[in-house]
Amino acid sequence: MEPWIIILLGLAAYILLVLYIGYRGYKVTKRTLEDYYLAGRGLGILLLMFTIFATYQSAYMYIGVTGFTYEHGVGIWYSNVANLLWAFLFIFIGIPLWRLGKAFGYITQADFFAHRFNSNILRLIIALWMVLGLTPYIGSQALATGRTLTTISRGVIAFGVAVMLYAITVIIYTSLGGMRSVAWTDLIQGLLMLGFIFVTLEVLLGKIGGIPALFEKVYATKPELLSIPGPKGLMTPGAWFGFLLCDALGGIMWIQNWVRFYAGKSWKTLALMTFLVPIGTTLMFFFSMLVGLCGVVLEPGLPSGDLVFPTLMVKHLPLWVTAGVVIGLFAASMSTVDSLSLALSSSISKDIIALAKPEIDESSLVRLGRLFIIAVIIAGCLVGYYAAGTYLVVLLTLLSLSLSAILFPVAIAALYWKRANKYGAIAGIIVGIIIGVKTLLFGPEFVFGIYGGLWAIIGCALTLIIVSLITPVSDKEAKSVEQISKVLASPIATMIDINDAYKVKTTMKQRYSTIIPRLIPSA
Numbered sequence: 001m002e003p004w005i006i007i008l009l010g011l012a013a014y015i016l017l018v019l020y021i022g023y024r025g026y027k028v029t030k031r032t033l034e035d036y037y038l039a040g041r042g043l044g045i046l047l048l049m050f051t052i053f054a055t056y057q058s059a060y061m062y063i064g065v066t067g068f069t070y071e072h073g074v075g076i077w078y079s080n081v082a083n084l085l086w087a088f089l090f091i092f093i094g095i096p097l098w099r100l101g102k103a104f105g106y107i108t109q110a111d112f113f114a115h116r117f118n119s120n121i122l123r124l125i126i127a128l129w130m131v132l133g134l135t136p137y138i139g140s141q142a143l144a145t146g147r148t149l150t151t152i153s154r155g156v157i158a159f160g161v162a163v164m165l166y167a168i169t170v171i172i173y174t175s176l177g178g179m180r181s182v183a184w185t186d187l188i189q190g191l192l193m194l195g196f197i198f199v200t201l202e203v204l205l206g207k208i209g210g211i212p213a214l215f216e217k218v219y220a221t222k223p224e225l226l227s228i229p230g231p232k233g234l235m236t237p238g239a240w241f242g243f244l245l246c247d248a249l250g251g252i253m254w255i256q257n258w259v260r261f262y263a264g265k266s267w268k269t270l271a272l273m274t275f276l277v278p279i280g281t282t283l284m285f286f287f288s289m290l291v292g293l294c295g296v297v298l299e300p301g302l303p304s305g306d307l308v309f310p311t312l313m314v315k316h317l318p319l320w321v322t323a324g325v326v327i328g329l330f331a332a333s334m335s336t337v338d339s340l341s342l343a344l345s346s347s348i349s350k351d352i353i354a355l356a357k358p359e360i361d362e363s364s365l366v367r368l369g370r371l372f373i374i375a376v377i378i379a380g381c382l383v384g385y386y387a388a389g390t391y392l393v394v395l396l397t398l399l400s401l402s403l404s405a406i407l408f409p410v411a412i413a414a415l416y417w418k419r420a421n422k423y424g425a426i427a428g429i430i431v432g433i434i435i436g437v438k439t440l441l442f443g444p445e446f447v448f449g450i451y452g453g454l455w456a457i458i459g460c461a462l463t464l465i466i467v468s469l470i471t472p473v474s475d476k477e478a479k480s481v482e483q484i485s486k487v488l489a490s491p492i493a494t495m496i497d498i499n500d501a502y503k504v505k506t507t508m509k510q511r512y513s514t515i516i517p518r519l520i521p522s523a
Helices: 003-028 033-041 045-072 074-104 109-117 120-152 159-208 211-221 237-253 255-263 267-298 305-316 319-356 362-387 393-405 408-416 422-442 452-470 475-489 495-519
Strands: none
Touching: 003 159, 003 319, 033 159, 033 255, 033 319, 033 362, 045 074, 045 120, 045 159, 045 255, 045 267, 045 305, 045 319, 074 109, 074 237, 074 255, 074 267, 074 408, 074 475, 109 120, 109 255, 109 319, 109 408, 109 422, 109 475, 120 159, 120 255, 120 305, 120 319, 120 362, 120 393, 120 422, 159 211, 159 267, 159 305, 159 319, 159 362, 211 267, 237 255, 237 393, 237 408, 237 452, 255 319, 267 305, 305 319, 319 362, 393 422, 393 452, 408 422, 408 452, 422 452
């Protein structure tokens, strides 16, 4: 039997497992928006950690980081520095949003902005922008997995067929079980991707002679890979800093990560993510970067960095490791696309459809949401199919991060600046979008040596401040600000915990008030 057939059989077994998890999720998930999209806001430490970790990692680590390191060197470490900044961003954004989500029943990212600024126009702009801006990221995952399957099957499985099989798998288990299925598959997928990237590195380092020998050989053959700006001059200090901020701010603003702030069981659960998630991402990132450098030594001269990981699998790994790595790669890719498609589906259902048809009930929105998951994944996979050969996975990923990061100034202002208003928020987002689209899609990508995504964030922030200062805050906005401030100013146990305790106490009083008179005879 051909080795690639054995690998595909192992992958098929894994796919059956995730489909089973999707089915189990379907059996226990209620037909409500909160249960389908947020798992009833009940994710504990382990599930929340791995669903955030796996959602962020994706095929970006296996194909993107290894390929980028192969072509541009260790300057890619900017991305892990961005991951470490998440610890602070979880504190300043994540925990407040968990408390607000519990208090006001937020389901989507746009729910918060629409409530804070009392603007359904802003809701619509954010929902549409996220759908359009994040479709390329689904494409990057389809691109990575499609190339890998085509490579390991030696061309027997065409790129288009590989992308189609991938899309069908993710559509089935995600649309069936919602967040519950996604969280449980993310747990399995996170463990698989960490485990097999480590095994891969161990095997490759064994052939090279260890980490010291690896750096010695890279330095001897291509020393510019071990410093910035790298062999092609991409990672200049300005580019490095711009990439770092867009990665960090865009990652925290990604819609699929944002909704996980709502899904935690308690604020303590979310607080633990400030150091648990960066630990996982740092390990994964370090292993992936070293694998990319191993490719420089073992497989020099490849036409594209995106090919280094699949090539190392086929030529240098034992069959059982290759099978595991293929499963790990699929796990990494699917763990992102399932979360992203679910989040985008919730936004389309609640922020667009429910806005157009206020009378629609929750069960209908859930049914429509399943259809939107199919549509979003198909659209993203089409982007990946037609982007083959034109973009590195990292650059496609960075594009989606930068387009999401435009919302960061609006989020900070919404939480911490009472003077910010809907006019400033809308104007800031529009200006940021114009700058981002112009620089990142049409060029020049760097202005005065600074990455265009960073200019988009700056443009959004300045416009937001100026317009907010020269326009009034409406009475409805002021009321929303007051509501939000009261929740955020409450004890760390949160208003909702106090309300729950009060409800229990009130219920007990009501019961005793009806029972005690029966036990005491009347005079």
